[in-house]
Structure formats: structure tokens, C-alpha cells
Amino acid sequence: MILLQLLSATFGLYMLYWSFLVYKKRLIYIRELVFWAVVWVVFIGVSLLPDSTKLVLQTFKITRTMDLLMILSFMVLWLVAYRNYSDNRKIKRKLQDLVRQDAIKRAMEKKKK
Amino acid sequence: MKKIFVVIPAYNEEKRLPELIKKLRTYIPLSRMVVVDDGSKIKLENFLSKRVWVARHRVNLGKGIALRTGCDLAVKLGAETIILMDGDGQHDPGELPAFIKKLNHGYQVVFGARRLDKKMPVWRKWGNGFLNRTVAVLFGLNLCDVWCGYRAFRTNIYKKIIWDSSDYSSDVEMAVAVGLNKLKHTEHFVGTIYHDKESTTGTTLHDGLKLLIDLLFWRVQKI
Structure with a gap:
């Protein structure tokens, strides 16, 4: 499980870096960078700390x-x-x-x- | 006599187009012909008289868009009547006076209709028949050949029948708009010359299926 978590987090980090590169080339606006940064930070967070979603899982009755x-x-x-x-x-x-x-x-x- | 222009969309028709223009000269002056070269590999203007209006798309956009370019140019040049013909020489220019005669009888649009003779490939007969019936049911427009590109209209109704389709379905979209706007229309039967049985420049089964979806979409959109 830890290996999969590490892989996911690395992927998230890479995508975060890529989003920043795309922004630096002025291919996306700052608001789009913020959107994608939030997406990838949440992704990394959930990958490393799966239990952090407990509240959300209970609220939406997701297993x-x-x-x-x-x-x-x-x-x-x-x-x-x-x-x-x-x-x-x-x-x-x-x-x-x-x-x-x-x-x-x-x-x-x-x-x- | 109303100012009449012929609009001909063409793509890679350097062999057939000059012949068509030559035949058309008998009925209409060269300066009243608008050819839209839809991004042909070899520039079509090289094969035509300098007196013919040639609008060249830098890239291929499809028949529907080429027709719009041609009609827009003709309107800019003061056209009061526009006759649409295909650039592959399928339509007989000899029928042109009959179209004009019918317009002069007060019709706003005259649709060409290909005769269902033995020369027409069977699959086209079936496809056309099915399409005509679908248009009749959905839009109350009883035409014998809704897909025929040979047609004429008065430019004062151009804005009412303007089409969005970029491909062959523009012919049908135009007809649908005529039905929905209840414009005065009639048909004229024309002979058709089929150059090859397996032409890939014409319509395919895929086009037909796509068109059926478009028809349903237009029906829902215009409720």
C-alpha cells in the first residue's frame, strides 16, 4: 500500500510541476493554475493520508x-x-x-x- | 431581369470544372459566376477565365462553408438571384433557364430534383427515399430530392435560410429552413450525370446517419 501511495504522490507532484511549467509558458491563466494546483495538492494529500477523507466518506456514504x-x-x-x-x-x-x-x-x- | 449569379463550390475539380464553366457560358456571363475553391491542392483559378470570380479557401472547410462564402460574395456583388451548382459537373447547365423561369413565376426557392432513373445507384435511391420521407414527417416539406445541390433562390430570403453545416448536410439544412419559414418553393426535375459508381467525394452511409441525427436535432431546436 505504501508503495502505491508513494507512486500516487510522486505522480501528483509531477503533475503539479507540469501545471506550473504550462503556466510559465503562458498557456494557462493564473486562475487555471490555482485550480489545477488545488486538484493536485488534494490528490497528493489524499494519497498520503487516506484516512483524512473519513468525514467526506461518511457524509456521502462512500465505502x-x-x-x-x-x-x-x-x-x-x-x-x-x-x-x-x-x-x-x-x-x-x-x-x-x-x-x-x-x-x-x-x-x-x-x-x- | 434580376441580377443572377451562379455559385459553384469546388474541391480538386480541375478536370471537370473548366468544362462546366464552358457549358455555363451559354446561359450566363463569366462575370456572374462565383467559384469557391475549397482549398484544392492545385489552385482552380489557374484553369479558369480571369473574368470568373474565384474565392479560394486557404484550407478545405467543406461544401457547406464553401457555399456560404460563394453566396456571401455574390450578395456583395449585388446578386438578386443565386443558383447553386456542384463543381463536379453532375448538374446540367441546360436546366438553368427553367430554374429562372420558375423563380420568375413568384417562387422564392426552386429545388432541383434528380430523376430516379436507372443511372442513379441503387443505394442512393434508397437513401434518398428514406431521407425525403424523414424530412416530410419531421418538417412537413414534401420534396422528391432534398439532397440535390442544384437549386436557386432569391437573395432577399438568404438570411432566413442560412446554414451552419459545413458538409453535404448543408443542402438539407437549407431545405429544412425553407420549410420552417414557409417560403414559397417548388421543384424542378433535372438530369444527373454520375461520373463514377464508387465516388468518394459524394455522400456516404456515415454522412446519411450523421444527417439523421442532425435532422432530429434541428427538429428539437426549432420547436
């Missing part, structure tokens, strides 16, 4: 800490998936508008020449 982690993971995954989907749609729409406007503009300019 094991692992189950709680799975539920939270799915929630985060859905959030990220939806965010990716909506961002993709936004980028696609912007790209279409840009290419279309550019095509019309160049067609009209060519005729003027």
Missing part, C-alpha cells in the same frame, strides 16, 4: 477512499472533455470565419487589379 477518488476523477474528466469540446467548436467557428473573409477579400482585390 472507500478509492471510490471517492474515482468519482472526483470522472467529474474532472467530464469537465475537461466538455471544455475541450466547446473550445474546439469556438476555434473551428473562428477559423471558418477567418478563411471565408480572407477568401472574399482576396477575390475582390484580385478583380480590382
Whole structure:
């Protein structure tokens, strides 16, 4: 169990470091860094101290800490998936508008020449 | 006579498009033709007269988006009537006067409808039949060939029928908008030239299934 806990904590630490790197490259905003930092700190905390979730487990009638982690993971995954989907749609729409406007503009300019 | 423009979306049609333009010249001046080169590998303008309007997408965006670019350009150029044709030469330019005649009779939209002759591949006949019936049930629009890209409309209704689809389903979305807005429409039967039986540029079963989902979505959206 200790080995698995150590692995999880190392993974969490690495992800925390990665989030910081991504922020340093200005690919995410500070609020996003804070969100991910909280996610990974909680992950590390729960990995090292599984009993710390007792209160939450009792409140939500969840049997094991692992189950709680799975539920939270799915929630985060859905959030990220939806965010990716909506961002993709936004980028696609912007790209279409840009290419279309550019095509019309160049067609009209060519005729003027 | 209303200012008429023909809009032709095309992708890698350097072989068939010049022939189509040549045939079209009999019915409409070159300066009233708008070709949208949807990111072809070889620039289509190299094969066309300089008098034809060519709008080139830097990347391939799909037929629906190419049609919008073409229609937007035509409207900017003062078009009052737009005729849509496919760039692969499937549509006979000889039918053009019949479309214009029907518009002059007061119709706002004229849909082309391919005759169900022996030349049409069987799977297309079945697919089209099923699709036509689905559109009729969902939107009360009784068309013989809702997927035919050969059609004409007055530009004063363009904003009402504008479509979002980027692929072949834009033809159906446009027709659905005509039904929902109760625009005055009719059909004109056209002959179709099928170049190859296993064309990969046309619609596939996957497109058909995707379209069925879109139809249900549009129905729910417009309640």
C-alpha cells in the first residue's frame, strides 16, 4: 500500500510541476493554475493520508477512499472533455470565419487589379 | 431581369470544372459566376477565365462553408438571384433557364430534383427515399430530392435560410429552413450525370446517419 501511495504522490507532484511549467509558458491563466494546483495538492494529500477523507466518506456514504477518488476523477474528466469540446467548436467557428473573409477579400482585390 | 449569379463550390475539380464553366457560358456571363475553391491542392483559378470570380479557401472547410462564402460574395456583388451548382459537373447547365423561369413565376426557392432513373445507384435511391420521407414527417416539406445541390433562390430570403453545416448536410439544412419559414418553393426535375459508381467525394452511409441525427436535432431546436 505504501508503495502505491508513494507512486500516487510522486505522480501528483509531477503533475503539479507540469501545471506550473504550462503556466510559465503562458498557456494557462493564473486562475487555471490555482485550480489545477488545488486538484493536485488534494490528490497528493489524499494519497498520503487516506484516512483524512473519513468525514467526506461518511457524509456521502462512500465505502472507500478509492471510490471517492474515482468519482472526483470522472467529474474532472467530464469537465475537461466538455471544455475541450466547446473550445474546439469556438476555434473551428473562428477559423471558418477567418478563411471565408480572407477568401472574399482576396477575390475582390484580385478583380480590382 | 434580376441580377443572377451562379455559385459553384469546388474541391480538386480541375478536370471537370473548366468544362462546366464552358457549358455555363451559354446561359450566363463569366462575370456572374462565383467559384469557391475549397482549398484544392492545385489552385482552380489557374484553369479558369480571369473574368470568373474565384474565392479560394486557404484550407478545405467543406461544401457547406464553401457555399456560404460563394453566396456571401455574390450578395456583395449585388446578386438578386443565386443558383447553386456542384463543381463536379453532375448538374446540367441546360436546366438553368427553367430554374429562372420558375423563380420568375413568384417562387422564392426552386429545388432541383434528380430523376430516379436507372443511372442513379441503387443505394442512393434508397437513401434518398428514406431521407425525403424523414424530412416530410419531421418538417412537413414534401420534396422528391432534398439532397440535390442544384437549386436557386432569391437573395432577399438568404438570411432566413442560412446554414451552419459545413458538409453535404448543408443542402438539407437549407431545405429544412425553407420549410420552417414557409417560403414559397417548388421543384424542378433535372438530369444527373454520375461520373463514377464508387465516388468518394459524394455522400456516404456515415454522412446519411450523421444527417439523421442532425435532422432530429434541428427538429428539437426549432420547436
